[in-house]
Amino acid sequence: MAPTASTSTASHARPQCPVCVLRHRGQCQGINDRDLAGSAALEASHSPVRIYDAGEVVYAQGDPGAHIFNLISGWVALHRDLADGRRQIIRFLLPEALFGVEPEGRDLGHGATAITNASVCPIGRAKFDDLRHRTQSFNERFVEILQQDQHRAVEAFTTLGQGSAKERVGGLLNELALTAAGQISIRAGAAFKVPLTQRHIAEATGLTSIHVNRVLRQLREDRIVEFQHGVLSIVDPSKLQALVDIGLGALTKPQRAVGHPLGVPMPAPSLAATSTTGRYQA
Amino acid sequence: MAPTASTSTASHARPQCPVCVLRHRGQCQGINDRDLAGSAALEASHSPVRIYDAGEVVYAQGDPGAHIFNLISGWVALHRDLADGRRQIIRFLLPEALFGVEPEGRDLGHGATAITNASVCPIGRAKFDDLRHRTQSFNERFVEILQQDQHRAVEAFTTLGQGSAKERVGGLLNELALTAAGQISIRAGAAFKVPLTQRHIAEATGLTSIHVNRVLRQLREDRIVEFQHGVLSIVDPSKLQALVDIGLGALTKPQRAVGHPLGVPMPAPSLAATSTTGRYQA
DNA sequence: CGATTGGTTGATTCTACTCAAGCCCGGTGG
DNA sequence: CCACCGGGCTTGAGTAGAATCAACCAATCG
Numbered sequence: 001m002a003p004t005a006s007t008s009t010a011s012h013a014r015p016q017c018p019v020c021v022l023r024h025r026g027q028c029q030g031i032n033d034r035d036l037a038g039s040a041a042l043e044a045s046h047s048p049v050r051i052y053d054a055g056e057v058v059y060a061q062g063d064p065g066a067h068i069f070n071l072i073s074g075w076v077a078l079h080r081d082l083a084d085g086r087r088q089i090i091r092f093l094l095p096e097a098l099f100g101v102e103p104e105g106r107d108l109g110h111g112a113t114a115i116t117n118a119s120v121c122p123i124g125r126a127k128f129d130d131l132r133h134r135t136q137s138f139n140e141r142f143v144e145i146l147q148q149d150q151h152r153a154v155e156a157f158t159t160l161g162q163g164s165a166k167e168r169v170g171g172l173l174n175e176l177a178l179t180a181a182g183q184i185s186i187r188a189g190a191a192f193k194v195p196l197t198q199r200h201i202a203e204a205t206g207l208t209s210i211h212v213n214r215v216l217r218q219l220r221e222d223r224i225v226e227f228q229h230g231v232l233s234i235v236d237p238s239k240l241q242a243l244v245d246i247g248l249g250a251l252t253k254p255q256r257a258v259g260h261p262l263g264v265p266m267p268a269p270s271l272a273a274t275s276t277t278g279r280y281q282a
Numbered sequence: 283m284a285p286t287a288s289t290s291t292a293s294h295a296r297p298q299c300p301v302c303v304l305r306h307r308g309q310c311q312g313i314n315d316r317d318l319a320g321s322a323a324l325e326a327s328h329s330p331v332r333i334y335d336a337g338e339v340v341y342a343q344g345d346p347g348a349h350i351f352n353l354i355s356g357w358v359a360l361h362r363d364l365a366d367g368r369r370q371i372i373r374f375l376l377p378e379a380l381f382g383v384e385p386e387g388r389d390l391g392h393g394a395t396a397i398t399n400a401s402v403c404p405i406g407r408a409k410f411d412d413l414r415h416r417t418q419s420f421n422e423r424f425v426e427i428l429q430q431d432q433h434r435a436v437e438a439f440t441t442l443g444q445g446s447a448k449e450r451v452g453g454l455l456n457e458l459a460l461t462a463a464g465q466i467s468i469r470a471g472a473a474f475k476v477p478l479t480q481r482h483i484a485e486a487t488g489l490t491s492i493h494v495n496r497v498l499r500q501l502r503e504d505r506i507v508e509f510q511h512g513v514l515s516i517v518d519p520s521k522l523q524a525l526v527d528i529g530l531g532a533l534t535k536p537q538r539a540v541g542h543p544l545g546v547p548m549p550a551p552s553l554a555a556t557s558t559t560g561r562y563q564a
Numbered sequence: 565c566g567a568t569t570g571g572t573t574g575a576t577t578c579t580a581c582t583c584a585a586g587c588c589c590g591g592t593g594g
Numbered sequence: 595c596c597a598c599c600g601g602g603c604t605t606g607a608g609t610a611g612a613a614t615c616a617a618c619c620a621a622t623c624g
Contacts, residue, residue, distance in 0.1 A: 080440040082528045088440040103429040109436050132425075136415060139425075143414075146428040147385040153435040154391050158362040158370040160442050161488030165580065197602065206443030211580055213604060228603095246364045447612070479570065493612055495572060510571095 051119050058100075058112040058120060065102035067122040071095050074118025075195055079203065080110045089204035091156075092196070094179055098145055116195045159244075160206060168205040169215045170243040173225050177234055186240075191233040201227075333401045340382075340394035340402060347384035349404040353377050356400025357477055361485065362392045371486035373438075374478070376461055380427055398477045441526075442488055450487040451497045452525040455507050459516055468522075473515040483509075 049072060052058060058069065061081055076093040090110055093099055102108050132139040159171040178184070180192045198216065202209040220226045224239045234240060331354060334340060340351065343363055358375040372392055375381055384390050414421040441453040460466070462474045480498065484491040502508045506521045516522060 080436055082440070082444060084528055086444045086528070088443040090436055090439060101429060101432065103433055104426055106433065109433050133418060139421065143425060143428070144386055146425070146432065147383060149432060150383065150428065150435070151385055151388065151391050153432070153439070154362055154372055157372060157435070157439055157442065158364070160439065161370040162364060162368045199602080208581055209602090210582085210604085214580090217604085246366055246368070481570080490613055491571085492573090492614085496612090499572085 049119050049121050052114040052117065054114055054116050054118075056114045058114060058118075059108060061108060061111040063108050063111075065100060065106065065108050066125055067100055068098065068125060068128050069100045069112070070121040070123070071097045071099065072119040072121055075115040076118055076120070077113050077115050077200065077204075078110050079113065087203045088206065089200065091152075092176065092200075092204070098142075101146070115200070163246075165205070165207055165211060165215050166218060167243060167246065168207065169201060169212060170219060170224065170240060172201060172204055173219075173227060173232060174240050174244050177225075177232060180232075186234045186237045188234065188237055190237075191231055193230060194227065194232040195230055331401050331403050334396040334399065336396055336398050336400075338396045340396060340400075341390060343390060343393040345390050345393075347382060347388065347390050348407055349382055350380065350407060350410050351382045351394070352403040352405070353379045353381065354401040354403055357397040358400055358402070359395050359397050359482065359486075360392050361395065369485045370488065371482065373434075374458065374482075374486065380424075383428070397482070445528075447487070447489055447493060447497050448500060449525060449528065450489065451483060451494060452501060452506065452522060454483060454486055455501075455509060455514060456522050456526050459507075459514060462514075468516045468519045470516065470519055472519075473513055475512060476509065476514040477512055 050058075052074070054074075058076060059067075061079075071093050073095055076097075076099070078090040078093065078099060079087050080090060081087045092115070093112075099112060100108070132142055156171075156175075159168055163171060174186075176194055176196075177186050177190065177192055180194070181190065197209075198212045199209040201207075201216075202212045205212065207215070216227055220228075220235075222239070223235050224243060225235055226233045332340075334356070336356075340358060341349075343361075353375050355377050358379070358381070360372040360375065360381060361369050362372060363369045374397070375394075381394060382390070414424055438453075438457075441450055445453060456468075458476055458478075459468050459472065459474055462476070463472065479491075480494045481491040483489075483498075484494045487494065489497070498509055502510075502517075504521070505517050506525065507517055508515045
């Protein structure tokens with residue numbers, strides 16, 4: 001069974017929601033925090049779910065970060081726009097993602113736009129923080145998410161800074177497949193609905209959509225990945241891995257903790273670069 | 283008085299330390315958390331300060347994240363290395379920076395290398411988390427730092443993805459000056475000791491050191507910034523700002539909360555891009 | 565003193581961008 | 595029903611920005 005992502009239009013998927021715990025009202029349904037189940041405090045923190053059409057803005061860059069959001073269904077892009085029209089897409093969000101977090105008192109440094117029809121669960125920042133203070137496990141979950149975001153950012157940053165066009169596009173597609181599948185590896189031939197345009201990919205990778213087109217063709221001709229008609233198919237997972245994995249000979253690969261840690265920490269060969277100079281490892 | 287950064291070799295600077303609160307032993311001195319002052323719990327969490335020579339590795343990519351570090355003196359680079367020798371510098375750390383944070387149970391996705399002689403204050407991850415659980419204000423401080431890191435990452439990511447070579451180098455130098463000065467703006471002619479090589483800049487901006495050299499010359503000839511002989515001088519702050527500020531007409535600029543929020547939240551004009559298509563704003 | 569590191573410059577190559585055109589498809593309206 | 599239109603995709607031709615290759619200089623160091 002090829003894991004086809006739930007991305008039709010406005011699917012009635014009800015993924016787990018790390019923020020909300022209300023079972024009634026037909027809103028958020030998941031309960032990830034035992035301590036909060038049935039909590040009156042949490043119930044009071046809840047706001048009605050918001051629905052967006054594809055292309056609609058969830059929040060704009062520069063808005064005050066009055067709410068934190070949890071994506072219930074659909075895809076959302078986080079992006080930072082420049083005055084002259086350039087846009088950098090920071091990240092594509094799939095259901096269950098938490099977003100709209102900003103440091104105390106600062107306006108949002110990025111915007112969020114629905115890519116498909118989407119529904120999100122908003123919660124006031126003050127209420128959110130209040131909840132965190134009340135419930136340790138909830139706070140820990142939030143901290144964990146922040147730390148994972150940071151980890152992801154380091155990887156993406158490296159790909160963007162050091163990768164060739166092929167590596168960047170390949171890295172993005174790989175990341176998308178992994179996230180959509182919720183797996184740490186992908187079988188050959190696996191296919192996913194990915195509702196992105198070549199332009200989205202361009203804005204996420206810092207390339208021109210025209211060039212993305214050529215790169216996609218190359219990746220197809222190289223029999224690595226295909227992305228056409230809204231469907232992403234992994235032709236050769238090992239080749240894709242090789243393309244992306246220029247990072248570290250063996251480290252940092254088989255781990256992928258989502259929510260709860262999965263793999264056992266490895267011994268790790270430990271690079272030993274003692275000088276800022278020269279090549280760092282062969 | 284040009285604020286010259288304390289970066290000679292192993293200066294005996296004693297900046298505030300958000301982690302440690304011990305006053306004795308001549309180690310960390312700052313107390314940023316009232317609730318923890320004199321706390322026996324915190325004292326028990328303290329490990330001896332570690333000293334590194336320039337070029338030494340604080341921790342390697344792939345190491346288990348058993349400790350969190352607080353930079354006491356000197357400069358440190360966080361970086362992610364690729365198997366073929368490429369290196370992306372994620373961030374340059376100045377004293378007071380917290381680093382080595384990784385999601386629960388995962389190995390470090392990046393390494394840390396001392397650029398100058400440096401001293402850091404390590405604290406065991408378990409002890410750190412224990413402290414967070416015990417003391418809310420400490421936990422909040424940590425969350426705030428994570429959020430600020432994330433905010434910074436978004437900006438850096440955008441510059442890397444969308445910026446030209448000049449914008450990237452300019453952006454980095456601007457960021458460095460701002461951080462070194464601890465200010466939100468820089469006076470014309472301000473100069474700072476910046477212990478980086480052109481290669482460091484190259485690895486941070488995703489360029490070749492050769493090209494960085496040319497770009498630095500251009501910036502000098504354009505009378506914007508100069509960086510020579512380890513000294514960074516801001517020739518024309520407004521031109522530098524213009525180079526960097528392609529981001530947003532007016533938003534996201536004058537805010538810069540360090541530790542405690544400084545500026546008042548602004549109303550913010552709020553971009554209104556309602557379509558994923560077309561240019562996003564003029 | 566030779567060796568190494570960091571910086572500088574020139575010449576050349578190549579990756580990715582720009583400009584330009586054409587195609588396919590779905591929607592809209594005469 | 596069909597002409598028209600716009601968005602997304604595709605391809606070609608020319609260009610530019612950054613990388614690569616190759617020296618060379620200055621300072622530091624063992």
